Amino acid sequence: MTKGRVTVIDIAKAAGVSKSTVSLVLQGSPLVNEGTRSKVNAAMRELGYVYNRGAANLRQTSAKSKIIGVVVNDLTNSFFAELAVGVDMVVQSAGFVQFLSNTSESIDRQREVIASMREHGISGLIVSPARATEAADFKPLVAADIPVVVVVRSLPGTKVSSIVSDNQGGTFAAVEHLASLGHTRIAFLGGFPDTAVFEERLAGYVDGVTVAGLGFNEELVVSSAPSRAGGSDAIGRAMAMSDRPTAAVCFNDAVAFGVCDGLRARHLEPGRDFAVIGFDDVIEAQTAVPALTTISVDPQSMGRRAAQLLLKQINAGKAEPESVTTAVRLVVRESCGAAQKKTGRKMA
Amino acid sequence: MTKGRVTVIDIAKAAGVSKSTVSLVLQGSPLVNEGTRSKVNAAMRELGYVYNRGAANLRQTSAKSKIIGVVVNDLTNSFFAELAVGVDMVVQSAGFVQFLSNTSESIDRQREVIASMREHGISGLIVSPARATEAADFKPLVAADIPVVVVVRSLPGTKVSSIVSDNQGGTFAAVEHLASLGHTRIAFLGGFPDTAVFEERLAGYVDGVTVAGLGFNEELVVSSAPSRAGGSDAIGRAMAMSDRPTAAVCFNDAVAFGVCDGLRARHLEPGRDFAVIGFDDVIEAQTAVPALTTISVDPQSMGRRAAQLLLKQINAGKAEPESVTTAVRLVVRESCGAAQKKTGRKMA
DNA sequence: ATTGCAATTTGGAACGATCCAAATTATTGC
DNA sequence: GCAATAATTTGGATCGTTCCAAATTGCAAT
Numbered sequence: 001m002t003k004g005r006v007t008v009i010d011i012a013k014a015a016g017v018s019k020s021t022v023s024l025v026l027q028g029s030p031l032v033n034e035g036t037r038s039k040v041n042a043a044m045r046e047l048g049y050v051y052n053r054g055a056a057n058l059r060q061t062s063a064k065s066k067i068i069g070v071v072v073n074d075l076t077n078s079f080f081a082e083l084a085v086g087v088d089m090v091v092q093s094a095g096f097v098q099f100l101s102n103t104s105e106s107i108d109r110q111r112e113v114i115a116s117m118r119e120h121g122i123s124g125l126i127v128s129p130a131r132a133t134e135a136a137d138f139k140p141l142v143a144a145d146i147p148v149v150v151v152v153r154s155l156p157g158t159k160v161s162s163i164v165s166d167n168q169g170g171t172f173a174a175v176e177h178l179a180s181l182g183h184t185r186i187a188f189l190g191g192f193p194d195t196a197v198f199e200e201r202l203a204g205y206v207d208g209v210t211v212a213g214l215g216f217n218e219e220l221v222v223s224s225a226p227s228r229a230g231g232s233d234a235i236g237r238a239m240a241m242s243d244r245p246t247a248a249v250c251f252n253d254a255v256a257f258g259v260c261d262g263l264r265a266r267h268l269e270p271g272r273d274f275a276v277i278g279f280d281d282v283i284e285a286q287t288a289v290p291a292l293t294t295i296s297v298d299p300q301s302m303g304r305r306a307a308q309l310l311l312k313q314i315n316a317g318k319a320e321p322e323s324v325t326t327a328v329r330l331v332v333r334e335s336c337g338a339a340q341k342k343t344g345r346k347m348a
Numbered sequence: 349m350t351k352g353r354v355t356v357i358d359i360a361k362a363a364g365v366s367k368s369t370v371s372l373v374l375q376g377s378p379l380v381n382e383g384t385r386s387k388v389n390a391a392m393r394e395l396g397y398v399y400n401r402g403a404a405n406l407r408q409t410s411a412k413s414k415i416i417g418v419v420v421n422d423l424t425n426s427f428f429a430e431l432a433v434g435v436d437m438v439v440q441s442a443g444f445v446q447f448l449s450n451t452s453e454s455i456d457r458q459r460e461v462i463a464s465m466r467e468h469g470i471s472g473l474i475v476s477p478a479r480a481t482e483a484a485d486f487k488p489l490v491a492a493d494i495p496v497v498v499v500v501r502s503l504p505g506t507k508v509s510s511i512v513s514d515n516q517g518g519t520f521a522a523v524e525h526l527a528s529l530g531h532t533r534i535a536f537l538g539g540f541p542d543t544a545v546f547e548e549r550l551a552g553y554v555d556g557v558t559v560a561g562l563g564f565n566e567e568l569v570v571s572s573a574p575s576r577a578g579g580s581d582a583i584g585r586a587m588a589m590s591d592r593p594t595a596a597v598c599f600n601d602a603v604a605f606g607v608c609d610g611l612r613a614r615h616l617e618p619g620r621d622f623a624v625i626g627f628d629d630v631i632e633a634q635t636a637v638p639a640l641t642t643i644s645v646d647p648q649s650m651g652r653r654a655a656q657l658l659l660k661q662i663n664a665g666k667a668e669p670e671s672v673t674t675a676v677r678l679v680v681r682e683s684c685g686a687a688q689k690k691t692g693r694k695m696a
Numbered sequence: 697a698t699t700g701c702a703a704t705t706t707g708g709a710a711c712g713a714t715c716c717a718a719a720t721t722a723t724t725g726c
Numbered sequence: 727g728c729a730a731t732a733a734t735t736t737g738g739a740t741c742g743t744t745c746c747a748a749a750t751t752g753c754a755a756t
Contacts, residue, residue: 053469054401054468076426081429084423085450097468140396
């Protein structure tokens, strides 16, 4: 076998040209003669050449590394996994590769990960920030002219682009729908109150009950962990009230599933005895029993949009911060009691 | 602001030493004087220095890039997301970063992704291969002395390490348990027959029914897509038989959930009227209603083990192929009818 | 043939780090 | 105080690629 790795010089020797010509072929320059090009390509195949991007990046001061970094706060949550898949799609087809890391909501981990990505010379970053992230965390990136797109959670005070879903509009639509079904005591369940997302979704809820003429009653807001267990907990506390709610808008789908669990444990059937609406439209929402009425945000297309925006900024050279809020829509299924029985789930 | 990027030479100048000394500091060499070290570190902080790993890798023939590649066939599936998180944990704490890509079962995508990773100089690869992957796909990697660890799906004929769970042992235990509860017509539902995993799980099922003295009946094996929809489909076909099964071992948890859906659609309650056992123990298994009895494989610890094995091989310099099968265990919950009511799900 | 002009090709000189051997400085024993 | 030794520090040379200016080639027109 060959001792060291195969370099452009080996190829040049084998094809009887200079290393400069090989380099020209590598970058698909139109300057090189068709005959030479194929000779060089043949030699590359012959010797099993692998392009060394590290060396290339070293020389090209301006050009890019073809790496984009993706940082998410919880990959275990299928919402973020889908988001990453969406990003990967467009990033891959643009000839970039994805550096994906998970922070598990740890701000320290996030810092480490971003530092490491910088060392590797990422040409852009998409990040769903960990809970305690501050605007200052991205200062060095923007100073180095590395485009950053923040997704899912907005970060007040930053000069970077962001893509968030229309949280307020979503919960507003949910409340509106429940009110139209005749509910008058509608709860807002789950989520940690110290997050921007919580605030936005709660604001939509408040708007909703106000516009529907039900009035805002703080007692009906029950926060909890944004998880299935948290949802089960929240509905427990809600049902312990003297004047119980008959419907709930949940912080997200995980909470909504937990609420359903909790209702069943109390011999109440979600969708019949109590209306439940989630948020996110995770993949299980449509196959669960009862199928979950929820606000659909389509994380995958959100990921795609984030990647497109980032690539645009990378190509433009200059990162003009842009804020996008993606539309959401209410998907009516069974859990809200608006029995749409025609959405056939007879068999698969 | 500074024009170009900050290099070791800038640091050297600022700290009043030579670039060689700065380099020594960078690699934490014990040769350098404590006083100089802190002077250099101060200068680095001052100027906002970022280490250029690309340049470093160029020189160090032997040493590695601190990048490890991770390729999964379906990141949308939370099993693989958890696996990736497990890998990330140990990889990160070893000072490496993860290059994660998703192939969506596309062999072409997989090839592209691996080629791209090679160009970036990964020092190792962990891969859950796409369906049609051949042993030859990894030849160039092993020829280049890049350690490869195949996870989840074994790949016959490769000279690379692999970590798979004890599929056969898992389904065997599941059948044994169902037989001990008195079931005599036990079906095997879901999964694509052309995969190694399917074969192994089926083999465990066949062993199980044979050992239990029930005899193997091919009719009771119903394959389908390994998804929730597939499970719903499979149970539909199983219940259409003249002599219906009363219990099922499912290819995985997704199928098992689909089976539960299908049973409910036929007004049968899983766990009471029909026993269901899954495989994987995904996160939802314990909170679902009824809680799913399943074979636990703990993808996260599998990811951790894969990463540990890979790092071991990277550090050893030479990759001695190793095959590990990780133990699985039967987690008895409600869906098999062995009512363990004490596993309190009163509230959270 | 010789010139002019476009089409190709080509040797260095970078890029930012590491390595090596050799130089410098500090410390010790006598 | 001086040689011997240990502890630090330091200039190139180098990794594999791209860039640049300059050289070579081909070919039509003179």
